[in-house]
Amino acid sequence: MISREEVQHLATLARLELSDKEIESLQKDMSGILEYVGQVSAVAGAGEGGKKPMPKLHNVMREDALREENDPLAGKEKSLREAFPKEKDGFNVVRKIIQKDE
Amino acid sequence: MNSGLNNLSITSAAKKLAAKEISAVDIARACLTEIEKRNPSLNAYLEVFDDVEAQAKAADARRAQGEKNTLLGIPMAMKDNILIEGRKVSAASKILQGYTASYDATVVRKLKEAGGIFLGRTNLDEFAMGGSTENSAFSVTKNPHDERRVAGGSSGGSAAALSAGMALGAFGTDTGGSVREPSSFCGLVGLKPTYGGVSRFGVIALGSSLDQVGPFARSVADVEILFNTLRGQDPLDSTSIDLGAYPQKKLTKKLGVPRKLFEKGVDADVLESFNASLKKLEGQGYTLVDVEIPGAALALAVYYIIMPAEASTNLARYDGVRWGVRHEGKTLFEDYAKTRGEGFGPEVRRRIMLGTYVLSSGYYDAYYGKATEARAQLSREVGAALEKCDAIISPTAPCPATKIGEKSDPLSMYLMDIFTVTANLTGNPAISIPGNPVSREGKELPVGVHLTAAHGNESTLFAIGRDLEAK
Numbered sequence: 001m002i003s004r005e006e007v008q009h010l011a012t013l014a015r016l017e018l019s020d021k022e023i024e025s026l027q028k029d030m031s032g033i034l035e036y037v038g039q040v041s042a043v044a045g046a047g048e049g050g051k052k053p054m055p056k057l058h059n060v061m062r063e064d065a066l067r068e069e070n071d072p073l074a075g076k077e078k079s080l081r082e083a084f085p086k087e088k089d090g091f092n093v094v095r096k097i098i099q100k101d102e
Numbered sequence: 103m104n105s106g107l108n109n110l111s112i113t114s115a116a117k118k119l120a121a122k123e124i125s126a127v128d129i130a131r132a133c134l135t136e137i138e139k140r141n142p143s144l145n146a147y148l149e150v151f152d153d154v155e156a157q158a159k160a161a162d163a164r165r166a167q168g169e170k171n172t173l174l175g176i177p178m179a180m181k182d183n184i185l186i187e188g189r190k191v192s193a194a195s196k197i198l199q200g201y202t203a204s205y206d207a208t209v210v211r212k213l214k215e216a217g218g219i220f221l222g223r224t225n226l227d228e229f230a231m232g233g234s235t236e237n238s239a240f241s242v243t244k245n246p247h248d249e250r251r252v253a254g255g256s257s258g259g260s261a262a263a264l265s266a267g268m269a270l271g272a273f274g275t276d277t278g279g280s281v282r283e284p285s286s287f288c289g290l291v292g293l294k295p296t297y298g299g300v301s302r303f304g305v306i307a308l309g310s311s312l313d314q315v316g317p318f319a320r321s322v323a324d325v326e327i328l329f330n331t332l333r334g335q336d337p338l339d340s341t342s343i344d345l346g347a348y349p350q351k352k353l354t355k356k357l358g359v360p361r362k363l364f365e366k367g368v369d370a371d372v373l374e375s376f377n378a379s380l381k382k383l384e385g386q387g388y389t390l391v392d393v394e395i396p397g398a399a400l401a402l403a404v405y406y407i408i409m410p411a412e413a414s415t416n417l418a419r420y421d422g423v424r425w426g427v428r429h430e431g432k433t434l435f436e437d438y439a440k441t442r443g444e445g446f447g448p449e450v451r452r453r454i455m456l457g458t459y460v461l462s463s464g465y466y467d468a469y470y471g472k473a474t475e476a477r478a479q480l481s482r483e484v485g486a487a488l489e490k491c492d493a494i495i496s497p498t499a500p501c502p503a504t505k506i507g508e509k510s511d512p513l514s515m516y517l518m519d520i521f522t523v524t525a526n527l528t529g530n531p532a533i534s535i536p537g538n539p540v541s542r543e544g545k546e547l548p549v550g551v552h553l554t555a556a557h558g559n560e561s562t563l564f565a566i567g568r569d570l571e572a573k
Contacts (some may be wrong), residue, residue, distance in 0.1 A: 007455070014414060014458040015421070015435070016451055017443030026455060032513055033456060037403040040472040060340040072205040072303070072338065079188075079204040085428035094423055095434045 001031045103164050104139075107132035108267040112324040115270055116172045119165065126165070126175025126219065129270065130158035133177045133221055137268045144244045146253070146262035149190060150222040150333040153421065157219045160322055164217055168389055172327055174217030179269040181260050182223035184315065189220075190410055193306045194238040195228045197445025198426045207304025208336045209273065209315050216331050221269055224259030228447045229417065230275055230308045231460075232256050233283055234382045234509065237449040242506055245287060248545040251503040254284030257318070261288040264318050271328055272318040277308045278405055278497075279522025281316035282534035286550025289536045291325045294319045294522075296557050297529030298343040300329075301336035309412035310341070312526040320374035322535065322567035329560060348558025351492065353565055357383060358393035358491035367520070368500045371540040372549050376497045379537040379551045379570060383495075386569045393487040393494060397480035397526050404480065405523040406458050406516055407473035413450075414457025420445065452512065481528045488530075488556045493566055496521045498534040498550030502542060530554050533563040535570050 007026050011018045018026070074082070086093040107115065107129045118124045134154060143145050151157075154177065161175035179370075180186060183193045185203035187210075192198045206214065211565070227237035235243040235258035243258040245251040246266035253262035257274025261284035264272040274281040276294040285292025293316045302314045307313060319327035336342045358382070364373065380390060422428035422441030429440035446454070460469035487494055499518055509515040525532035534550035551570060555562040 010455050010458045011439075013462065014454050014455060015418075015438040015442050016446070017436075017439040018451070022448070022451070026452065029452060029512055030456060030459065032511075033406065033516075034459070034469075036516075037406045037469065037473075037511055039400060039403045039461075040407065040476050041468050059348070062337070062340065070337070076204045079202065081424040083201055083204065085422055085424075085426065092424065095437060097434060 002027050002034070104135050105132045106135045106502065108270070110171070110270060111320045112176050112270050112327055113321065115176060119175050120170065126158040126161040127155060127468055129175065130154050130177050130219060130221075130472070133268055133270070134213040137221070138269075140266050143249060144246060144262050144266055144465055146224055146241055146243050146259045146266065146268060147179065147222040148192065148194070148225050151189070151220060154219060154221055159217060159288060161217050167181070169217065171216045172329075173331060175215065175219065176217075176270050177219040177226045179214070179221050179260050179263040179272040180210070181226055181272075183226060183256050183275060184210060184273065184308075185304040186220060186223075189223065190210065191223065191306070192240070193229045194226045194240055195446065196239045196427065197420050197441070200385060200427070201425050203304075205304060208301035208338060209332050210304065212331055221263075221293050224257070224263050224272065226259055226274075227256035228450050229306065229413070230256040230280055231449050231453055232276055232414070233279065234504070235259060236506065237447060239447050244506070247289065247547055248503065248542070251505055251547070252287065254503060258284045260318055261285060261290055261292070264288070264290055264320070271324060271450065272326075274316055274318060275308070276306060276314050276316045276526065277312045278409060278519045278526050281318065282522050282532060282550065282552060283518060285318060285534040287503035287548065289539070289548030290318050290320065291322050291533065291534045291535050291571075292316060293325050293329055293532065293560070293563070294525055295329060295333065295560060296345055296348070296531040299340050299345045299531070299558070299560070300332045301334070301339040301342045303336055303338035307416040309409040310416060311412060312409060314526075322564050322571055325475045325533070326564045345558040345560070348556070349411060351556055351559055351562065353492055353562060355388045356391050356491040357388050357566070358487050358494040359390050360393050360398065360487070360494060360496060362394065363398055364448050364496060364500070367517075368497060369502070370542070372497055372501055375538040375540055375549045376551060380495070383464065383566070383569060386572070388569075391491050393523070395480070395483045395487055395494070397476060397483045398512045400476055401480060401524045401527055402520050403474045405519065405527060406456075406472045407469050408477065408527070410453040410457035411461050411470050412457070414454045414461065417446075417450070417454055438540075447564075449512070477527050480524065484524065484528045484530060484554070492555065492562050494554040496552045496570050498552040498568035500523065502540050502547035503551050525554050530557055531560045533567055535567045537570075
């Protein structure tokens with residue numbers, strides 16, 4: 001079973017605050033699910049073509065140009081501002097991110 | 103007494119509208135009357151829009167001006183993870199509380215141009231994570247065929263709304279079966295298009311290599327109309343493609359049956375219903391061929407690595423900075439952890455944790471790496487199977503709609519997706535079409551037949567589907 005510390009470490013990486021009770025139930029749930037999905041380790045990779053990447057994958061680029069028409073966000077500044085969790089004078093209020101580690 | 107217009111197919115409603123026998127306002131009122139009657143107990147709609155009649159009037163005015171679109175004046179339900187400008191959108195999560203969409207999803211823009219009417223936004227499992235809507239932050243959606251049972255998920259609200267006559271068409275998203283499984287549970291036709299076939303711009307992401315928007319309808323013909331309205335490449339979604347670029351295969355009337363996959367784990371009467379559907383198709387000149395897709399036995403394990411990995415990445419954007427809810431702590435870290443810990447529900451937190459695990463250093467190769475290899479293998483096997491037949495046929499789900507609360511263990515819930523996840527992993531188009539119902543505790547419950555075709559060959563699914571639904 002996954003340890004309590006391991007679950008806590010993952011929660012820190014994922015930026016999730018979890019209660020003690022939830023950590024406990026996650027230890028159980030995650031262990032069960034990981035055991036099930038761990039089946040992939042036994043089968044995949046062996047034999048012909050196992051290391052081949054997904055077929056037909058390629059990156060799609062677009063021209064680095066200003067969208068002059070069909071810009072879905074044109075004129076939507078107001079509604080984007082209204083979505084801010086905390087707003088002051090039209091600005092998004094956020095916490096200072098350069099600070100000493102506490 | 104309701105006029106019954108709410109139970110029309112899109113095809114027949116469009117004919118009546120074109121002949122001016124009825125107006126869009128008549129149909130919209132019929133749907134609203136049914137919503138008033140049934141939504142309080144079914145909980146299919148999270149919000150019914152207050153301007154439905156005004157939208158219908160506008161559609162009637164467009165028709166009076168000479169417009170002739172099939173969807174002009176057809177009222178539809180939209181899953182609440184697809185953005186409609188000026189409307190709230192919640193993804194059935196508390197973390198998006200108070201959020202209003204700033205723009206239209208491309209699919210919404212296309213439906214508006216076609217003259218479709220939006221009745222409201224429908225319930226789902228939070229961020230589309232689940233197969234029953236029991237993971238919604240706003241309570242479960244009940245199955246119109248038996249209210250003790252779930253409507254399926256994650257697009258359960260859309261399925262229940264349509265199935266109960268509260269809309270003429272509906273839309274969902276399908277990451278691992280979220281359109282097809284509720285279609286099976288509610289007796290509807292539901293399509294997961296080819297990966298890239300429909301734009302995802304303005305659709306809240308779950309697993310970006312898996313997600314597709316798909317329509318629900320009462321008939322194959324209706325689904326075809328909705329799909330043709332949605333499809334097409336979109337400059338705003340770089341993963342969208344023109345499906346016409348795929349080779350179009352000629353129908354040979356051969357169906358591939360991967361028998362081994364459902365030897366175990368499928369309810370006896372569901373299998374009986376499936377066999378009856380096969381017989382029916384044989385009677386219509388189809389030949390059954392055995393196909394083997396050994397990798398499909400692993401598909402669910404692959405899926406439950408790839409999907410949480412992508413979900414944990416996609417959901418990193420919900421940090422309380424730009425939209426939705428922010429819970430403040432003492433430090434920036436605490437702001438994030440509190441916002442996400444309190445804003446996300448238990449299943450979303452579980453999948454973020456799983457995704458973080460399989461992507462973390464030391465485990466990446468054993469889980470995500472292996473899953474990617476197994477996925478490529480699965481694609482090759484499905485491709486090879488489809489060389490021998492027009493489509494692969496199976497049950498959509500191993501059972502009919504389950505009882506609310508019945509699947510409390512997360513893994514047993516995940517097993518419901520066993521037949522649907524493969525098409526998402528390989529990008530193939532797939533459809534669920536009602537077969538013979540089964541009986542549980544004196545109630546008739548719908549069961550779906552599942553078909554998978556080659557990339558870009560939705561027309562194959564529609565052709566077989568029409569034969570399957572023929573009386």
